[in-house]
Amino acid sequence: MLAAALAVLGALGVPEPRPATRPTQEDPAPPGRLVDVDGRRMHLHALGEGSPVVVFEAGAGACSLDWALVQPEVARFTATCSYDRAGFAWSEPGPTPRTGERISEELHALLRAAAVSPPYVLVGHSFGGIYVRIFREEFPAEVVGMVLVDSSHEDMQMLVGRMGGKVHLVRPRGYSDAEWERLFEPDPDEGKGPESARAAPAPETRNAFPDPEEKLPPEVRRLRAWARSRPGYRNVDFDTREQMRVDLGRVFESRGGRSHPLGDLPLVILTRGGRKDPPDPDVTPEQARALDLDRERLQQDLAGLSRIGRQVRAEASGHEIHWDEPDLVIRSVREVVEEARRRAREGRR
DSSP, X not given: OHHHHSOTTTXXXXXXXXXXXXXXXXXXXXXXXXXEETXXXXXXXXXXXXXXXXXXXXXXXXXXXXXXXXXXXXXXXXXXXXXXXXXXXXXXXXXXXXXXXXXXXXXXXXXXXXXXXXOEEEEEETTHHHHHHHHHHHSGGGEEEEEEESOOOTTOEEXXXXXXXXXXXXXXXXXXXXXXXXXXXOOTTTTOSOHHHHOOOOGGGGGGSOOGGGGXXXXXXXXXXXXXXXXXXXXXXXXXXXXXXXXXXXXXXXXXXXXXXXXTOOEEEEEEOSOOOOOOTTSOHHHXXXXXXXXXXXXXXXXXXXXXXXXXXXXXXXXXXXXXXXXHHHHHHHHHHHHHHHHHHTTOO
C-alpha cells in the first residue's frame, strides 16, 4: 500500500499490528535452543567455534531461518549465532514499545544468558542493518566488525501520493508531526494515475521476477511458512509506525555530524545489483528511477560510516542477497572476521 510505506526501499511492507502469540507444544522443534531471558524464552541458533562470533540479524518480518544458506558455511570458520527477535518464530513476545534500542538490549541479554561472549561481528539485512548499528552504538567495545546486507538507511525515502506524489524521508525532516501522520492516511487518488504509468505487470511478465525464497531448502520454506502464520509475526518490530521514525532518527543522531562515525571499524556494504524487483503499479517509471538513484547514493554513504568501509555490488541479486548470492555474503563475512582476528593478534581493535 503506497501510503503505508512504498518500499521503505521496497523491503518492509509493515502491516497493521496484531498480538503476538507464544509458541506451543504443537509448534515444530526449533533448530537451536530456547534461552531464558528475563523470564521469557528466546530462540538462539548457534553453530561453529572460534572468535569473533558472527551474529546474524534478520530484516523486518524475518527470523533466524533467513540465514539458512549462509550461517552453516560461516560456521566452518568461526562461531555463529542467529536468533528470533521477541514475538518471532520460536521466541516469546517481549515488552513494548519494540524500539531498536530495546531489541538490541534483548539481543545482548540473550547472548549473555547463552554464554556467547564477545567480540562480535554483526551481520544485518535490510532493517536489521539499522538494528545492528544501534547495537554497536549501545555496546561499542564488543563489536569488532560489521557486514550490512542491502541495509536500510536513516535517510531512505518513500513515495506518498497523499503528500503530492513526492518522495519524502521516512525520518521526517522539514515537515511537522501532523504532516508525518498524513503520510499514512489513505490516498483518495491512489491508483488513479495514467494506465501507462501505473499499470500492473502483465501476467506473462511476472515470471521474470522469480521468488528468491525458492532458493531455500524445502524444509526451511516450510518452517518460514509456519513462522509467518503466527498472529502478529511480522509486525512486532513496529508496534507503532512511530517506532520506525524513532529508530531511523536514533541512527541519524548517532552520527553526531562525524564523517566516519564508526572510525576504522572493518565494514562491508553489500548492495543489490542488476536484478530488479517486480515493478510497483503505483510508481511511475520516472519515480522508480529516482528512488533507485537515491538508494545507490545511500548505499555508498553507508560505506563511508567507516574510514575503511567497502561497498560490494551483488550483480545477480535483488534485495535478498543472502539468498540470491549467499557465497558473496559468506566471503564478505570471512573478510571482516579475518581482519578482526589480525587486529586481535596485533593487540588492537
